[in-house]
Amino acid sequence: MNNETKVQAKEARVRQPWTAKRVGNLLLNNALIIIMIIAVIYIAIKNPNFTQPASVINILSQTAAYLPAALGIGGCIVLTGTDLSAGRVVGITACISASLLQNAANLANKMWPEIGTLPIIVVIVLAMLIGAAVGCFNGFFVAKFKLHPFIVTLGTQLILYTVLLLYVQMGNNKGMAISNLDPSYTGFVKGSLFKISGTPVPNYVLFAIVLTAVMWFIWNKTTFGKNMFALGSNEEAARVSGVNVFAVTVGVFALAGAMYGFTGFIEGARIGSNTANTGLNYELDAIAACVIGGVSFVGGIGKIRGIVIGVLMLRLIFVGLTMVGVPQDLQYLIKGAIILFACALDMRKYLVKK
Amino acid sequence: MEQPALLEMQNITKEFPGVKALDGVSLTVRPGTVHALMGENGAGKSTLMKCLFGIYAKDAGTIVLDGKEVDFKNSKEALENGVAMVHQELNQALTRSVMDNLWLGRYPKVGGIMVSEGTMRKRTREIFDELDVHVDPKAIMSTLPVSQRQMVEIAKAVSYNAKIIVFDEPTSSLTEAEVEHLFRIINMLRQRGCGIIYISHKMDEILRISDDVTIMRDGKWVATRQAATLTMDEIIKLMVGRELTNRFPPKDNVPGDVILEVEHLAGKYTRLKDASFQLRKGEVLGIAGLDGSGRTEVLENLFGAMTKESGTIRLHGKEIKNKSPREAIKNGFALLTEERRATGIFGIRDIKENTVISNLNSYLRGGLRVNGKQGSLYLSEKAMKKDTDWAIQAMHIKTPSQSTQIRSLSGGNQQKVIIGRWLLTAPEVLLLDEPTRGIDVGAKYEIYQLILDLAKEGKGVIMVSSEMPELLGICDRILVMSGGQLAGEVDARNTSQEEILTLAAKYV
Numbered sequence: 067m068n069n070e071t072k073v074q075a076k077e078a079r080v081r082q083p084w085t086a087k088r089v090g091n092l093l094l095n096n097a098l099i100i101i102m103i104i105a106v107i108y109i110a111i112k113n114p115n116f117t118q119p120a121s122v123i124n125i126l127s128q129t130a131a132y133l134p135a136a137l138g139i140g141g142c143i144v145l146t147g148t149d150l151s152a153g154r155v156v157g158i159t160a161c162i163s164a165s166l167l168q169n170a171a172n173l174a175n176k177m178w179p180e181i182g183t184l185p186i187i188v189v190i191v192l193a194m195l196i197g198a199a200v201g202c203f204n205g206f207f208v209a210k211f212k213l214h215p216f217i218v219t220l221g222t223q224l225i226l227y228t229v230l231l232l233y234v235q236m237g238n239n240k241g242m243a244i245s246n247l248d249p250s251y252t253g254f255v256k257g258s259l260f261k262i263s264g265t266p267v268p269n270y271v272l273f274a275i276v277l278t279a280v281m282w283f284i285w286n287k288t289t290f291g292k293n294m295f296a297l298g299s300n301e302e303a304a305r306v307s308g309v310n311v312f313a314v315t316v317g318v319f320a321l322a323g324a325m326y327g328f329t330g331f332i333e334g335a336r337i338g339s340n341t342a343n344t345g346l347n348y349e350l351d352a353i354a355a356c357v358i359g360g361v362s363f364v365g366g367i368g369k370i371r372g373i374v375i376g377v378l379m380l381r382l383i384f385v386g387l388t389m390v391g392v393p394q395d396l397q398y399l400i401k402g403a404i405i406l407f408a409c410a411l412d413m414r415k416y417l418v419k420k
Numbered sequence: 421m422e423q424p425a426l427l428e429m430q431n432i433t434k435e436f437p438g439v440k441a442l443d444g445v446s447l448t449v450r451p452g453t454v455h456a457l458m459g460e461n462g463a464g465k466s467t468l469m470k471c472l473f474g475i476y477a478k479d480a481g482t483i484v485l486d487g488k489e490v491d492f493k494n495s496k497e498a499l500e501n502g503v504a505m506v507h508q509e510l511n512q513a514l515t516r517s518v519m520d521n522l523w524l525g526r527y528p529k530v531g532g533i534m535v536s537e538g539t540m541r542k543r544t545r546e547i548f549d550e551l552d553v554h555v556d557p558k559a560i561m562s563t564l565p566v567s568q569r570q571m572v573e574i575a576k577a578v579s580y581n582a583k584i585i586v587f588d589e590p591t592s593s594l595t596e597a598e599v600e601h602l603f604r605i606i607n608m609l610r611q612r613g614c615g616i617i618y619i620s621h622k623m624d625e626i627l628r629i630s631d632d633v634t635i636m637r638d639g640k641w642v643a644t645r646q647a648a649t650l651t652m653d654e655i656i657k658l659m660v661g662r663e664l665t666n667r668f669p670p671k672d673n674v675p676g677d678v679i680l681e682v683e684h685l686a687g688k689y690t691r692l693k694d695a696s697f698q699l700r701k702g703e704v705l706g707i708a709g710l711d712g713s714g715r716t717e718v719l720e721n722l723f724g725a726m727t728k729e730s731g732t733i734r735l736h737g738k739e740i741k742n743k744s745p746r747e748a749i750k751n752g753f754a755l756l757t758e759e760r761r762a763t764g765i766f767g768i769r770d771i772k773e774n775t776v777i778s779n780l781n782s783y784l785r786g787g788l789r790v791n792g793k794q795g796s797l798y799l800s801e802k803a804m805k806k807d808t809d810w811a812i813q814a815m816h817i818k819t820p821s822q823s824t825q826i827r828s829l830s831g832g833n834q835q836k837v838i839i840g841r842w843l844l845t846a847p848e849v850l851l852l853d854e855p856t857r858g859i860d861v862g863a864k865y866e867i868y869q870l871i872l873d874l875a876k877e878g879k880g881v882i883m884v885s886s887e888m889p890e891l892l893g894i895c896d897r898i899l900v901m902s903g904g905q906l907a908g909e910v911d912a913r914n915t916s917q918e919e920i921l922t923l924a925a926k927y928v
Contacts, residue, residue, distance in 0.1 A: 288533045292516075296524050299513035306475070306511050307576075308496030308525035366515035419689040420726040 109386040119263035130274035136352040138325030144298040146365035147215030154226035156345030159193040159330025167251035177239040194327040201323025205316030245339040255335035299366025358408040426615040432481035449615035459636035460860030504582035514562040668893035673875035675703035685731035692717035693904035706891040709901030754842035758853040767827035811840030832863025903927030
């Protein structure tokens with residue numbers, strides 16, 4: 067019976083004629099990819115440097131740096147929520163990571179001279195735990211008091227900014243940029259294990275690949291992931307089916323927080339000079355990447371693949387536009403237009419014509 | 421008869437702020453039987469089941485399952501202890517697949533955290549085969565018709581291997597054939613020794629499928645009888661608490677001249693293929709048909725809520741377009757939508773706002789008077805209150821005040837508010853889609869009376885309903901839709917349910 071229906075479905079698909087409407091739909095549904103390809107070809111012709119390994123690796127590295135936060139926020143969007151505190155979490159964890167991994171040889175410029183250089187793994191875990199703790203806090207308010215995540219994380223964002231401002235004034239730092247990083251830290255993040263056509267690939271690209279794989283596994287292969295999607299799709303259905311709604315909500319926000327924490331750890335070394343402005347507006351880039359990649363605010367819909375494409379696309383456009391000489395001022399307009407276009411295309415799929 | 425009970429609920433009491441929803445209700449279910457639970461809306465049936473299922477915490481009373489006292493804290497506990505429920509509202513994750521929904525909350529695992537898709541697919545197939553359900557386990561829920569989604573929900577409840585299964589209005593979106601299918605499944609469960617609690621408003625179903633019937637009224641237990649000893653009239657009497665001699669008010673409207681002519685109406689994106697008919701002044705015209713036969717589509721295409729492919733509409737001989745609901749309202753049309761909660765009421769807004777919303781232009785006051793036309797600076801509170809008062813009185817709406825949130829009224833009163841809303845726009849043609857759906861027996865009578873009064877006032881009424889007796893009871897003529905086409909027209913006085921059903925199956 068089931069095989070029969072399968073065969074019939076296949077035949078129906080083959081028999082469908084290639085009408086203008088079908089071609090049009092196909093083009094529209096893949097419009098973003100098509101535009102991206104056209105843009106790449108155009109930029110490559112205008113500026114041949116664009117396709118050089120150095121430029122490609124640059125785009126990849128930037129994508130890798132922004133990816134973890136987007137992967138985290140994607141889960142919040144699947145729950146029909148959002149997370150506005152992401153940027154500040156990145157800022158705090160970047161400053162903390164940097165301050166704990168300063169060069170001990172230069173004691174006078176060290177924020178905490180009494181603490182030696184900590185093992186890197188301890189700092190990674192600490193950064194992710196801090197992020198997860200903030201996530202738990204967000205998730206608790208969302209799940210317990212049924213507040214919209216927009217409100218909760220707006221509050222957290224503001225609270226965290228004060229925490230961040232106070233932190234950079236602590237110890238010997240007195241509000242200065244936190245730099246003078248230990249070479250082991252910068253080496254671990256920015257160093258590279260291998261080169262492609264002579265250009266070194268920074269390690270954080272590898273970290274991003276690993277994190278993407280882990281997140282893909284969590285989203286698609288675990289009960290937690292399936293529960294997350296079910297919850298985003300229909301909370302009441304999940305509840306009456308025996309899903310622990312509270313735990314899943316807190317879990318999604320905590321996981322997102324851990325991702326921001328990891329991003330903070332990377333950014334601390336990547337930027338090298340961290341202030342209270344580190345991480346500013348990261349959440350907006352991450353949310354933009356998610357919606358471009360088809361993680362829908364409708365809830366219950368989204369793919370890791372889409373998020374990767376979304377982040378890549380935003381970076382591609384920034385780097386590419388700069389390379390063909392489009393002024394920075396215009397780039398925001400283009401970014402905004404892409405977000406609107408992407409979301410309109412996305413909603414098209416859910417609109418039922420009557 | 422004297423087997424030990426599978427489930428005994430004793431003296432269950434549940435209070436919500438201001439309302440005693442359940443007052444010492446008892447229910448006993450024997451293994452291998454179907455126990456019907458009946459009562460008007462608001463009688464407490466669903467509340468009782470939610471207390472059993474752990475969604476609400478009961479204030480007093482005991483629940484004994486299989487000889488052991490239980491008190492479930494949440495639905496997960498209930499499910500694990502062999503109590504499953506098919507919920508009234510389809511609670512499903514629509515963006516997910518059939519099998520993801522089926523195993524939600526208890527995914528088969530490998531290695532502790534991983535979900536085993538293979539096992540899931542295999543077990544889904546097994547359950548579907550056993551129940552003779554033909555649905556692709558990997559299909560996305562939102563792509564399935566409502567009836568198939570309902571079958572998935574039923575399969576899900578069965579798959580828990582529960583001892584007690586609660587069906588809360590399971591047939592509301594099923595076709596006749598699917599209802600038969602459901603009854604086969606229920607009979608199978610009965611033979612396995614399960615106890616079934618069956619909640620429904622449909623008397624004929626209850627009398628066919630159930631062994632025992634418990635009737636509730638206003639949160640109290642009224643009677644428990646053997647189904648074989650009951651008649652439909654007795655059930656109604658017990659439910660309403662008074663004798664309902666007539667289910668329908670006397671028909672004394674007199675159809676006059678033709679006011680509306682519709683020719684070859686067809687929808688662009690919807691399944692309405694072809695419908696031509698006329699409506700007379702003072703007439704109640706019924707539309708019958710199976711779910712999905714295009715009944716609702718006739719009304720919504722006429723009203724401009726759906727896009728028309730073709731067709732002409734003439735009102736008083738003059739052709740009109742009705743391209744959008746705004747235009748239709750201007751032309752004197754009004755539509756009472758099928759899904760009251762989703763597209764009828766503005767739940768958290770009050771009675772007044774819900775009443776005046778379609779007629780705001782007539783409350784504009786102030787500003788400059790140009791060419792004798794009323795200025796339009798602000799909305800007159802006084803005028804709105806006056807009209808709302810009129811609606812409350814004319815429609816017999818039971819509400820504490822005008823500023824009560826409409827969602828806190830009963831379904832029947834909500835429906836009356838919406839009818840009042842439309843009457844304020846002084847329509848000539850009223851389109852009513854399932855005007856009595858989810859409304860209890862007593863309130864139905866009042867709605868019927870309202871409809872007939874409107875006809876007597878000279879309005880044309882077109883009414884879609886899936887309840888055949890009500891169409892036969894208050895309509896003059898009945899159009900029967902089948903497969904998106906008009907299959908026939910019958911005179912309500914000289915027809916039978918059989919004739920209508922035959923027509924309804926014409927193009928299926």
